[in-house]
Amino acid sequence: MHELLSIGIELSIGLFALLLLTKVMGRESLSESTPFDFISMIVVGDFVSDAIYDPETHIFKVIFAILFWGMLIYIIDLITLKVHQSRSFFESQPALVINKGQIDRNILKKNRVDMNHLQMLLRDRGIFSFREIEYAVLEPNGKVSVIRKSEYEQTQRKDLNLSTPTLSFPVTLISDGIILKKNLQAVRKTEPWLLDELKKHAIDDPKHIMIAEWRDEDGLFIQKKSSS
Incomplete structure (x- = not known):
């Protein structure tokens, strides 16, 4: 009976620790898992199983491991948010x-x-x-x-019996304030051209752009970053 009670307590504490970790990881991890999310789930699952089945593993050590792992994930998320070049290393690319x-x-x-x-x-x-x-x-x-x-x-x-229009693939020219020069070359556009197009929309700095997308059929689509 004492052993069952101990397992129940450990599962309850582990559940709340995992819920806290989920809050840290954000909504993205609740949707389709990326390879990085998959690794995170395996590691966290191993922490919890150790707490339940290994009598030498104390539950508070496992909680510390889960929270520390969550902190690492949060730091990596901040890095990928602030440093555009790091995304290709931490995240898979389409x-x-x-x-x-x-x-x-x-x-x-x-x-x-x-x-x-x-x-x-x-x-x-x-x-x-x-x-x-x-x-x-x-x-x-x-x-x-x-x-x-x-x-x-x-x-x-x-x-x-309607005419069939041509289709082109949408190309992202600016992502989170960063001009993607390779994509500009792919659509045979230049950075000065892009800056001129932004000025037509009363935008002086690409850093104010959340996303700018080019499609041959209807040109440039621009969405600014929110002011908040």
């Missing part, structure tokens, strides 16, 4: 696996994804044929985001 209807085998190999796995991911999105896809992006959480070809949109234009 990969364009289908570009203008063409599957990029090199990108698939780089991300260790074979065709069967890619087809499974697409079927999960309700897409059963590659002919329907214009662009597909492998996200850090392992899922695929897709832009369909115009004629295969849910309201199919070919059924209404």
